[in-house]
Amino acid sequence: MTDTHGFTEPVEPSPSVVEANRGVINTVPPNAEDFEDAQRGLIALPDVAVIPTRDDKGVAWNFAGYDFLLDSDDQAPPSVNASLWRQGKLTAVAGLFQVTSSGNRTIYQVRGYDLSNMTIVTGDTGIVVIDPLASYETAQYALKLFRDHTGITTPISAVIYTHSHVDHFGGSRGLFHETGDVIPKDLPVYAPEGFLEHAISENVYAGPAMARRAEYMYAAKLDKGPHGQVGSGLGLTISTGEVTLVPPTHYVGGPLIQPATPGEWSPANVVPWRKGLYQHSVDGIPMVFQLTPGTECPAEMNFYFPELRTMCMAENSTHTLHNILSLRGAQVRDPHAWSTYLTEAIQTFGEYTDVEFASHHWPRWGRERIVEFLSNQRDMYAYLNDQTLRLIDEGFNGIEIAEKLRHLPPGLAEHWYNQGYYGSLSHNFKAVYQRYIGWFDGNPAHLWNLPPVQAGVHYVQAMGGPAEVVRIAREAYQAETPQYRWVVELLNHVIFASGDTADAFEVPADVLQEAKTLQAEAMTQLGYGAENGTWRNFYLTGAEELRTGPQKPTSHGASDLVRSMSLDQFFTAMAKSVDGPKAALEQRSPIVLRWVLTGTGQECTTTLRNGVLIYVEGQDKLAGKPQATISLTREALDQLALSGIHFKENFDEAVRNEQIQVDDQAAADTVFGYLTYPDPVFPLVTPRPAPSGQEPGPVTG
Ligand SMILES: [Zn+2]
Incomplete structure (x- = not known):
């Protein structure tokens, strides 16, 4: 706060x-x-x-x-x-x-x-x-x-x-x-x-x-x-x-x-x-x-x-x-x-x-x-x-089920240990819905929703512009029975309409500021009213970030977890970092790398093709001749896994120090060039910054 x-x-x-x-x-x-x-x-x-x-x-x-x-x-x-x-x-x-x-x-x-x-x-x-x-x-x-x-x-x-x-x-x-x-x-x-x-x-x-x-x-x-x-x-x-x-x-x-x-x-x-x-x-x-x-x-x-x-x-x-x-x-x-x-x-x-x-x-x-x-x-x-399933079969969606069943039966609700301090009935009913039937509720109006910035732009325009939407939100905030959930929904459209993309809407700075301030106040009221500790934390942190912007993270990396990863898990983690669209466009023929763990004799093959990195244990005889063979110790592999954004430079240094042997470094560099490194403080309550052509991401070799 x-x-x-x-x-x-x-x-x-x-x-x-x-x-x-x-x-x-x-x-x-x-x-x-x-x-x-x-x-x-x-x-x-x-x-x-x-x-x-x-x-x-x-x-x-x-x-x-x-x-x-x-x-x-x-x-x-x-x-x-x-x-x-x-x-x-x-x-x-x-x-x-x-x-x-x-x-x-x-x-x-x-x-x-x-x-x-x-x-x-x-x-x-x-x-x-x-x-x-x-x-x-x-x-x-x-x-x-x-x-x-x-x-x-x-x-x-x-x-x-x-x-x-x-x-x-x-x-x-x-x-x-x-x-x-x-x-x-x-x-x-x-x-x-x-x-x-x-x-x-x-x-x-x-x-x-x-x-x-x-x-x-x-x-x-x-x-x-x-x-x-x-x-x-x-x-x-x-x-x-x-x-x-x-x-x-x-x-x-x-x-x-x-x-x-x-x-x-x-x-x-x-x-x-x-x-x-x-x-x-x-x-x-x-x-x-x-x-x-x-x-x-x-x-x-x-x-x-x-x-x-x-x-x-x-x-x-x-x-x-x-x-x-x-x-x-x-x-x-x-x-x-x-x-x-x-x-x-x-x-x-x-x-x-x-x-x-x-x-x-x-x-x-x-x-x-x-x-x-x-x-x-x-x-x-x-x-x-059971009640989620019953209401799914009656045609209710997750949001509706959560509203319909806001209380447990009296025999359960009368115990403190059944209150929603960590889980809530509201988010749990939606979760059970998701488990059995997924994000889509069957209504085609919800099949192809506009993303937040576009939705914001259209709603705000249709409602008479950002200042008018903020006025309506303030009225709902100040009403005798305030409608805080409605206020945050309305203002979310104004804030996201300002997203810095080609689709965005020009929201005057003073109106945007007013929207953020009021949004923060409405979230604060929702937080104060929440019985659920994590809801309170979400609302109050959202309010704080609307005032001060995203904060640096406090959590610390877990190097022991990385050291416990199997080869399969290591390359699964690497695969999810590949900039798929870029790699698919630029590399029309597969790049095959053979990896050999010296000491253990473990071996695997990775193939970059169609924007994905495919892992095969041992030799992949069907993938074609490897463009490069990379030999390294498990320790060197762990160091790479922990490198984050310094992956490429750590790889180069390990090659220079002969901790890693590679026969065709250019091929390896091409693959590593598509690895991306996420911004750990991406925004949640405000739109993402513009893709200015200088996006943080691929480190090109
Ligand atoms: Zn625990």
Whole structure:
């Protein structure tokens, strides 16, 4: 927000927003249990105000920034939806907690040190860490808090990743800060089958766009406070330190850990045998695993600790309605699979569980409370799935379904944990529609829509010009019952009509400025009224960028992910950077490159043809004779992958240093000349700058 940027005073909430924000708290019965659960087992509070980045130049995590949530009384400020305020106060509870204990086993959690939780279990020879947060720095400090306050000094004996989202593995190397970044050679690292493939495909292929949109989703650039960021619903925000990955060594569902047969099933598992369950001891701790692919994440697993009658629900059940489609952009999830795996978890573990925890939010204690919670979350995802399908068959489109079903049935809506703090009913219904039937609603009027700039130009002209549209928008903004959604739709046309392209409309500077200011105010009101943390973050970040322009990104590249890429993935990532139209026009005959990895003997062929880069493992006998053979080490390949815009110059330098051998560099240079490098701060709330003929992009060799 603008509190400290000095551009304007913060926008105050309108009377209608204030009234709506106050009213919302009365729609769900009061319940102090969440606050008791969030505090239960507290051992130590955070002992630092901020966690600095490794280079000491920035802040990876800011505890002090959220003190306003902890210090305030229960009454929400008028500029925050009261339900979201409650969730913000809960997610701001940070520290080291004991979750449960029996014999020589204890489960601890460090919460509020990142978007996610770190869980630590005492094993026979050391400690087992589950989900080491999102950044090296936060993991380092979370582990230090644990060490300082438990006095447990035994080494890390295993690491477990519940799923392939970055907030569950990004801090893995930070666990070994205490040993001078030395990772034991025989350290077992467990993950669900498919982990690495999905971690890479999700974070690398559409990585730049997701990172840009994540800036909106978690509002890293906003000030924290009643007029700004109050959390993200799932946690406060995501840390901005170094993303790392210690690659898994053991996959549940992989060759080493296969489903148990009835004959193999140990009575020590407590839960009865069921088809598809895995039994495996981790540092002497007996565990039962349930794979849940295609739920909250493509590769995810729940697991059970028989000795402790405790289940870990990964991210499949949290104290919010979760996302069917993350607003940062992702492949749409499957709410039917999600609810089905929750049923399986309830049926398998429910009767034998006294404690349940997840990798976000606080645990739950008590068998009945746990079964009720999991069952209601299950019902919620099933309801989303089934009701979308029912209304699709009645001919409704996604936008209509989202408006028609604005509330869950009372039995689900009456629980705080089913509120839409991270996912929302509105965007989830549209996501389920997209999953089953796609972007097109069958109405040919929506088959070939005008793009934003052209649509803006035509609407603004038809409505009497930009000044007139701004006047209508202001009237709707100031009405007794303000129409903020209509205001942002109208003004979006004015702002995009000004796009600097051949189609654009000349919007006078003062009118454009007025449109942006009013648009920012309307988005701010929508943000203040949002129960969903990520909606609030999107609206308020959009408003901020309308005032100040796009901001530099804060996220840091993940070199460990690049090093874990297969050759196929490396060239898939390269292929999506090719300027297809240009390459297709200029190169009418294929360019074949042979790649040889010295050391491993791996070999592959890439062919640039018709604007695409085709990858074939080994030799491609049908592609014709290679124009060039490139021999390089895996290390040199990783360096190239990390080069970004410096790809070409790094390649040339590696050739000069003889780290790379190439027999016909001109052919290789031609291919590399078509690689493009996206601007990491592309605009979202304003039109893109003009293609002036000097577009950032192809680096010609
Ligand atoms: Zn997560």
